[in-house]
Every structure is written in C-alpha cells, then in structure tokens.
Amino acid sequence: MYLDDTSPLADFKYPEWQPWYRSALLEFDRKKLSDCVKAAESAIYGRLASIPRDPNHHDERDAIHDALQGLSYLKQELPDDPWDSR
Secondary structure (H helix, E strand, C coil), X not given: CCCCCCXXXXXXXXXXXXXXXXXXXXXXXXXXXXXXXXXXXXXXXXXXXXXXXXXXXXXXXXXXHHHHHHHHHHHHCCCCCCCCXX
C-alpha cells in the first residue's frame, strides 16, 4: 500500500479502509493495480462486516458505496488477460 509521510492515517475520516482505497486510486502501474484494488476491496468489505447497520454509520456506508463504485471503474481498466499489454 502506498502511504508516505504526507498522508498519515489520522488524515483519513475512515482510516480502516480509505488508505487502501486511496492507494488504488493513485496506482498508475497496471501490473500493481489489481493487487491494490483487491486490498482496497478487502479492507472495505472487512469494515462493512464490522460496522452495525444503524443511522450512526450512514455517512460511512455512503462513502463505502462511492468507493466501491470507484473500484468498479478501476477494475474495468484491468486487463482481462495477464498477457494483455494495454
């Protein structure tokens, strides 16, 4: 995961999953993108499983929904074939 001194976990509203999502968004190496997307999805789904379904978490659930849509878009950019040199 890409994190440096300019992006401490405290800067994220939802540090349980947003750093991994950001890392996927910032990954330009197509060979690494798949792993970044998988790590972000794992962090997001792990967080979803741990938060209760109540109004106190509505904003985070909305943010997660948006992040999953973003990851879906990124996954469209992944080559279907590992030999694809797009």
